[in-house]
Amino acid sequence: MKKIECISVFDMLKIGVGPSSSHTLGPWRAGQRWIAELKKKDTFDLVETIKVDLYGSLSLTGKGHATDIASILGLCGYDPVTMDLSMLENLIASIQEEKKILFNRELEIDFDPKTQVVFNRKFLDFHPNGIKFSAKLKNGKKTSSCFYSIGGGFVVKKERKNAKKKIENFEQFPFPIEKATELLAYCNAEGKKISEIVLENEKSLRTETQIDKGLRDVWQVMLESMFTGCHTEGILPGGLKVQRRAFDMHQRLIGDVEYNSPQQWLEGIRNTEVKFRQILKWVSCYALSVNEVNASLGRVVTAPTNGSAGTVPAVLMYYMTIENHDANFEHVKQFLLVAGEIGSLFKKGATISAAMGGCQAEIGVSSAMAAGALTELLGGTPEQVLMASEIAMEHHLGLTCDPIAGLVQIPCIERNAMGAIKAINAAEIALETDATKAKVPLDKVIETMWDTAKDMHAKYKETSEGGLAVKVSLSDC
Numbered sequence: 001m002k003k004i005e006c007i008s009v010f011d012m013l014k015i016g017v018g019p020s021s022s023h024t025l026g027p028w029r030a031g032q033r034w035i036a037e038l039k040k041k042d043t044f045d046l047v048e049t050i051k052v053d054l055y056g057s058l059s060l061t062g063k064g065h066a067t068d069i070a071s072i073l074g075l076c077g078y079d080p081v082t083m084d085l086s087m088l089e090n091l092i093a094s095i096q097e098e099k100k101i102l103f104n105r106e107l108e109i110d111f112d113p114k115t116q117v118v119f120n121r122k123f124l125d126f127h128p129n130g131i132k133f134s135a136k137l138k139n140g141k142k143t144s145s146c147f148y149s150i151g152g153g154f155v156v157k158k159e160r161k162n163a164k165k166k167i168e169n170f171e172q173f174p175f176p177i178e179k180a181t182e183l184l185a186y187c188n189a190e191g192k193k194i195s196e197i198v199l200e201n202e203k204s205l206r207t208e209t210q211i212d213k214g215l216r217d218v219w220q221v222m223l224e225s226m227f228t229g230c231h232t233e234g235i236l237p238g239g240l241k242v243q244r245r246a247f248d249m250h251q252r253l254i255g256d257v258e259y260n261s262p263q264q265w266l267e268g269i270r271n272t273e274v275k276f277r278q279i280l281k282w283v284s285c286y287a288l289s290v291n292e293v294n295a296s297l298g299r300v301v302t303a304p305t306n307g308s309a310g311t312v313p314a315v316l317m318y319y320m321t322i323e324n325h326d327a328n329f330e331h332v333k334q335f336l337l338v339a340g341e342i343g344s345l346f347k348k349g350a351t352i353s354a355a356m357g358g359c360q361a362e363i364g365v366s367s368a369m370a371a372g373a374l375t376e377l378l379g380g381t382p383e384q385v386l387m388a389s390e391i392a393m394e395h396h397l398g399l400t401c402d403p404i405a406g407l408v409q410i411p412c413i414e415r416n417a418m419g420a421i422k423a424i425n426a427a428e429i430a431l432e433t434d435a436t437k438a439k440v441p442l443d444k445v446i447e448t449m450w451d452t453a454k455d456m457h458a459k460y461k462e463t464s465e466g467g468l469a470v471k472v473s474l475s476d477c
Helices: 021-040 067-075 085-098 163-168 180-190 194-202 208-230 246-254 262-270 276-295 311-323 329-349 363-377 382-394 412-431 442-455
Strands: 015-017 047-056 100-103 107-110 117-120 129-137 142-151 154-156 299-301
Touching: 015 021, 015 208, 021 067, 021 129, 021 142, 021 154, 047 067, 047 100, 047 107, 067 085, 067 100, 067 117, 085 100, 180 194, 180 329, 180 382, 180 442, 194 208, 194 329, 194 363, 208 246, 208 262, 208 276, 208 299, 208 311, 208 329, 246 276, 262 311, 276 299, 276 311, 276 412, 311 329, 311 363, 311 412, 329 363, 329 382, 329 442, 363 382, 363 412, 382 412, 382 442
Parallel strands: 047 117
Antiparallel strands: 015 299, 047 129, 100 107, 129 142, 142 154
């Protein structure tokens, strides 16, 4: 039997810190993994000096994505899921001023970020997002380890000769899925919805109680990021002087009403009568709010990346506040299970890394995830779910990644709103179609996306060397 990599919904929907899953969360996780390696080799306590080398896309847009800061936080031993982000600014300022780092919060060593975090324009062969940690030990020896941030917070090492053996040792889902056709075949054979097939796979890794808790945590972070973004005004950091728009948009939508908590806010919106034009504004507001939080080094959920973190929660919030005022956690669970599975199909068949595939790999995939998930909640068949995902991606094919000044702000924040609107539209079109007669299968769109990614010029893939990134500069702003 062919071995298929098991990608969990929790791999696709990770709680982390912005602004980028591949440029912030990935390097942060890489730092944590390097510490684990040193501990395993019993060399951690021997570390005397540390150097961090960033390569390719991690270097070219690293400043704008806080890659240097994320790497340092990983070396400090903090976790992006649990760290108190209110201490972040003072911690980094202290390290820069005192030129010392408390390695894994255990070992104080000299560390000057200006000289010991190096931005190399060189691209490594294995992946555009390379990061190498090096250390000089007290016994005079040296050690180093190289990691690659491949999108969505996933971090890998370069494949070696034993990689095949490792793949063969993967746990197998009861319903191993590599392509959309396989997923559909399981649904038809078992008489189940896509979410039910995905749940059975998840139950092979965790108890249902653990699954529910994990998904509740994911939804809570999504809700909190929307609430925070809608209640925070001012200018985004980074030098572009981008005005937060979710605050003003939200104020105009709710008027004089005040809400003290995310849950109270959710219930309040549900009781508001909304017209079509307001629906567009609400969905846009939800998406903008998340990505403004993300751009401010706030906590969000990769869906499938930080740069595209606003699309999926915006569409889920649309369902809960516009389509179904009685929606509960079971609906949230169903939505997230489907969204995670659609995302995993793109990761297996193409990429979710903008450095590899441009923005089609981020906003395109997030829109496809949201479209498919919404379609199932609205009563769509598995065929219609896959059609909605196909439609959403089809109309993002070729989308470039050209962040101005390397910041996940322009055009990234607005693209989340556009991706959310397209997802809703794709779902409605699919629901009105006999999807058993679909002309373009989802698998073919995934293959086309990957072909497009490989053909796309490197300057349009998260390097800030093409598109809007060269037409508009910091000085223009």
